Amino acid sequence: MFQSFAETAGPEQGPPRLARLRRAMAEAGLAGFLVPRADAHQGEYVAACDNRLAWLTGFTGSAGICAVLNDAAGMFVDGRYRVQAHAQLDTDHFTPVAWPDTRPGAWLARHLPDGGPVGFDPWLWTPGQIDEIAGALPDSVRLVPSENLVDAVWPDRPAPPRGPIRPWPEDLAGAPHAGKRAQLGEDLRAAGARAAVITLSDSLAWLLNIRGSDIPRNPVPQGFAILHDDGRVALFTDPAKLDDAARAHLGTDVACAAPDAFGPALDALGGPVRLDRKSVPVWVVQRLEAAGVAHVWGGDPCVLPKAKKTAAEIAATRTAHLRDGAAVCEFLAWFDDQPVGTLTEIDMVTKLEQCRAATGQLLDISFDTIAGSGPHGALPHYRVTEATNRTVRDGNLTVLDSGGQYLDGTTDITRTLPTGTPGEDERTAFTRVLQGMIAISRLRFPSGLAGRDLDALARYPLWLADMDYGHGTGHGVGVYSCVHEGPQRLSRQSEVPLESGMILSNEPGYYREGAFGIRIENLIVVRNAAPVTGGDGATQLDFETLTFAPIDRRLIVADMLSAPERDWLDGYHAACRDKIGPLLSPRSRLWLERQTDPL
């Protein structure tokens, strides 16, 4: 079982650790210290040794900053985590701060009227982040790089992970790593740079066609790399992670060394070195500056080519989704068979993981399954624990958001499951969410548009009823990589043009606090749209749906759907039957056939 249901932190752990940190601050002559959730690779998940924020505060969300001063500790959490932060923090000692409404710079300026130095670990912060905070500070408050004072007062801090690195098959990747390296090296040279520093784990994984096991849920290796303009790469990671097969795969143009060789290698660069302001640690910038090596700002060169999947990656991902869809259908058929009132949220998570594991190919889950029933469904990122677990009752909806990591792909699917007889409010809201989800599924749009230009299409049916959801419509997804992958998003915040080959989620929802939640999610991949007879012959993109599992018709108010919406749903269900049916047990296949009858 990958998922656990334990509470991994509690409010009581924070105050004594906070006191120890403050003593360390006094010894270091600091008026404050900034503790982020992030590690040196700015990933969404962190290794146990990097989980400093949770260790210090008790807050286990995937994003946050604790700004520790002598007489205040501001815990910055975004809208997803406000409720959770209040539950997990000892609020006598930690003050939740609404982020980004209040920004750390403004908060520090207000809470340090007498000024003073505020320390930060230069490995854990990017220049973009530090500049934003520093820009809001008065002259009397300075941000100063410091050793990590949390590590200094964390006696039993775990060792860094040493998860094996394995080659990722070239027939899945669709391109040899030598070709990727050569192309990016050429691009660097054309842009006037001699090398680039790469610190994002999924960029490393993509560039070298490798996968790792340092971090739960994200099968990517932690390390640092220097890409030279001739396509050679120097990779800095614990040598114990690399066996002979991995070394043979990397070949002679990828030199491997321990992490402590990274600094001297930076010193020896000829420059200019391209750095990504949004991901490189401040430490790297300081090191290059100290060595007199010039740098230029530019994005991580892997990010965009990684997002535009190859035909082989898309083909692999299709296979993974069929396997995963079958596992989900086995679960759904089982779920529909259970008497009302007999299942808990943990039962559902456990059974679903068993169904995925039964494929024999599950390497991890994509993220901790969200199984929020009744009012828990209204918390978009709910994680069930032994303490919160509840029995699913008649009339409850359960938001079930889950995914699997397979060698050939990463899945992410949400279905909303009724138990017993769902209410009319729930059905009406579900139908509106479905209409938004169908609008994105059916979309064709001119090439060049970004998520920002399209996000409203998924919300329109909800807006008409004074409803909405407080998250983006979709995020990028990797192929046997991170389930949250940039830069593409379907969101009002995203200005990145969508391009053929980008995989995204399509997941509108609706959340009525204290009552119920709804979300419907398929993964989709951007492709060049087929010509339309009578159309203008413009360059258009559309989406191929990757996820196949039925959408519960008991929750649909059929009269609310337009004819094209019904046609889409019936066609989707027919595809589910055709593609998934042959992969199911006979009993589940019968269930699927009933579920996929036309509306």
Add this chain to the structure above:
Amino acid sequence: MFQSFAETAGPEQGPPRLARLRRAMAEAGLAGFLVPRADAHQGEYVAACDNRLAWLTGFTGSAGICAVLNDAAGMFVDGRYRVQAHAQLDTDHFTPVAWPDTRPGAWLARHLPDGGPVGFDPWLWTPGQIDEIAGALPDSVRLVPSENLVDAVWPDRPAPPRGPIRPWPEDLAGAPHAGKRAQLGEDLRAAGARAAVITLSDSLAWLLNIRGSDIPRNPVPQGFAILHDDGRVALFTDPAKLDDAARAHLGTDVACAAPDAFGPALDALGGPVRLDRKSVPVWVVQRLEAAGVAHVWGGDPCVLPKAKKTAAEIAATRTAHLRDGAAVCEFLAWFDDQPVGTLTEIDMVTKLEQCRAATGQLLDISFDTIAGSGPHGALPHYRVTEATNRTVRDGNLTVLDSGGQYLDGTTDITRTLPTGTPGEDERTAFTRVLQGMIAISRLRFPSGLAGRDLDALARYPLWLADMDYGHGTGHGVGVYSCVHEGPQRLSRQSEVPLESGMILSNEPGYYREGAFGIRIENLIVVRNAAPVTGGDGATQLDFETLTFAPIDRRLIVADMLSAPERDWLDGYHAACRDKIGPLLSPRSRLWLERQTDPL
């Protein structure tokens, strides 16, 4: 008759004038001279004396720049005007340049390899425009303020307009100008400025509750003003425009003086003076700098409050739209009565203006009526002349886009009219355009969103069929003021949040080159949306429709509409009947009743 059908310029006029301008450049020691369409007030329409671009080149479009060098004259025109520019220019002497694909700075850099000074009239250019051009130039090319060399070689240049200024009734404006001046003065002071310079004609009109008659179609006065932080205003305009009634209306806190007093008044300011980079003439900046008066950049303080109409302005506008809708219906009823093949585009324009004039309250048309039949309909900004006039034939669609200026409001309406039996391609495309137009009409959306966030909703039905339109979905509209008013727009280019009281057009279209065009346009006004039972109680906005005239049902493929779309259309038609019917002649009322039957 306000509209004329004469060609006002021809390709033959340009070359001799260009030669004279080049001689003047040589005498002034200039390697180039920049001639914009704009006047000192950056308006869309210009007075005859300011129509330098048309005089010099023959091009009569509402936006463009001619960059005159000794051996080249680049005529920069945007997508709307590419076809027209080729027809109106002598292209042996003037080279059309696609703008903004190619920007004037880059073009100058390429065409002046040996460098040299390029002159511009500092009254006609804003700092924003000049900085953008200058930023793309090499050191060897300099932009230098100069007297206007076009005026120097234009022997019979008309005199500046001296159109009377008239008070605009306070019961229509909904707020006295003293209150507006006091509030803006207070805002200036709070922002640390002592005064603001106002040069936009519609800002002047709004601030002082006046209207003017200097410029065709736009009933706003030309002038310059200084708004002081105590609410006093100094207005610089030809004193002959102001009669006793206007002076009494302006009162003692609005000092009036001739335009040549503007410079000395700037010299005497204490500063800091707020200037709008996007509208103030460079001349003003130079004058303030020469006098040692500090300035700060900020928007024209009138623009946003002007866009948020008062309840009185909205009420007035509703009345104007009913009157105008009745005139349009009288026209449409007449049009439907004419035998196929008997009408020309000019006949339609003439009759429509007669119907509006018959209200007895038409003060001007809002813009030259666009009556594009058959292939002319595919030119979104077509203006019919004696030379282009064509007879409307069986099967033709005619895009008829027009409006009236009344004391109580400015209208702008487009209907697409079938003659005889429309084709199926036309009907299908029309229905998709209608679906987009209905989507905007029905929209409710969270407060805080901008046109950019919403524009896609109008295009979705077209995109699905590989169709689109090359203009924004809507522009801001004034109240007895400019028919194109900023800052609000329904456009991917607009980041301005929509606010209650803003009037916009809602005008999706479709244009098949060489074949036909379609556009459907109503004006709408943003309002606070009424609560929805079962909704979240969020702060939402929606649109009240202002325009009432039937949408031709013969062009609608009813089966393509969803039930809510049909309901909207039937409800809209019922409103047309209820609101406009009582204003019509008996014969036209019968026509309206037939036209507004439910689908």
